[in-house]
Amino acid sequence: MIKMAFFDAKPYEVEAFKKWSTDDIQIRYMEHKLNAQTVDSAKGCDVVCAFVNDTIDGEVLEELQKLGVKLVAMRCAGYNNLDLKALGDLKAVRVPAYSPHAVAEHAMALLLTLNRKTHKAYNRTREFNFSLNGLTGVDLYGKTVGVVGTGRIGRMFIDICRGFGMKVIAYDMYPAEGIDYVDLDTLFRESDFISLHCPLTDETHHLVDEKRFAIMKDSAILINTSRGALVDSVALVEALWNKQLRAVGLDVYEEEANYFFEDCSGEIIDDATLQLLVSMPNVLLTSHQAFLTEEALSNIAETTLNNVKEFMLNGNLVNEIK
Known part of the structure; x- marks a missing residue:
């Protein structure tokens, strides 16, 4: 019997994992996040299942090894919260692709909502305010969209933008065929809309900073569905x-x-920057929900459990993080 400690469990995740679970894996679902204070919850388990906001640093990984944990199974694509240099004898796997459509479609939803102000129109009409003042948007057709990162999600977003008749320019260190690539400064200078679809690394940390904001069009809209630290808040x-x-x-x-x-x-948020962003009328904030579709949740559960079984039963490291 494989025993897995599942940290930061949410009801929608538990439902998806239960649909794919089998008798050879016993899952201990826990609502708290993985960090130095909660790591002892993994005692007696072979595998730890973690998510994007768990803290998996050197201290936590050292303790996991002492507890006898053999595998860290990330149920997400990104792993910037995992200290790879401190893994030691532990192995780590991830879900490299669960639904690029889900994230790309959410990015477009954010862009469409901000442009046509449908969120504001909804609130107005709920109060029987049918004025159109302040709700003017622009046509997406013919506008230039800059896409930073042309992996699976970035390319899906490009396909959506092309469907709207938009001109696409992009930046990626590893170019793909059929896409018009430019340098980053050109992208930020020429784009009417900019969407970020790249991983968080030392090189991309605060990719969008004071200098990049200074060269953007003052009519531009920025979308980020990747990692928060790509943007200097x-x-x-x-x-x-x-x-x-x-x-x-x-x-x-x-x-x-x-x-x-x-x-x-019911709490007072002690993050002044976050409070300011939420209060601004031209900021639309969602809570890391771009992945949240039925299809994506199912794919995450299936792939994660397959990663665990392949390693624990057959010694195979499918989707290994190196």
Whole structure:
């Protein structure tokens, strides 16, 4: 019997995993996140299943090894919260692709909502306010969209944009065929809309900073559905104050770990930057939900459990993180 400690479990995840679970894996679902204070919850387990806001640093990994854990199974594509250099004898796997359609479609949903202000129109009509003042958008057709990162999700987003008749320019260190690539400064300077679809690395940390905001069109809309720290949040607030861009859609935030996925409606948020962003009329913030479709949840559960069984039963490291 394989025993797995499942941290930061949410009801929609538990439902998906139960559909794919089999008798050879016993899952211990826990609501708390994995960190130095909670790592002992993995005692007696062979596998730890973690998500994007768990803390998997050297201290946690050292303790996991002492507890006899053999595998860290990330149920997501990104793993910037996992200290690879501190893995030691532990192995790590991930879900490299669960539904690129889900994230790409959410990015477009953010762009469409910000442009045509449908969220504001919804609130108005609920109060029988049918005025159109302040709701003017622009045609997407013929506009230039800059896509940073042309992996699976980035290419799906490009396909959607082309369906709207938009001109696409892109940046990626590993170009794909059939896409018009430019350097980053050109992309930020020429794009009417910019969407981020790249992983968080040392090179991409604060990719969008004060200098990049300064060269953007003041009519531009920025979308980020990848990782929060791609955008310097303090610089973003300054840019919005200075009207250096028209709007921003965020599904991620660089200090999101203490808030996203949780109900904080009864608390005072002690993050001044987050409070400012939420209060701004041209900021649309969602809580890291771009992945949240039935298809994606099913794929995540199936792939994660297959990764675990392949390693524990056959010694195979499918989707290994190296």
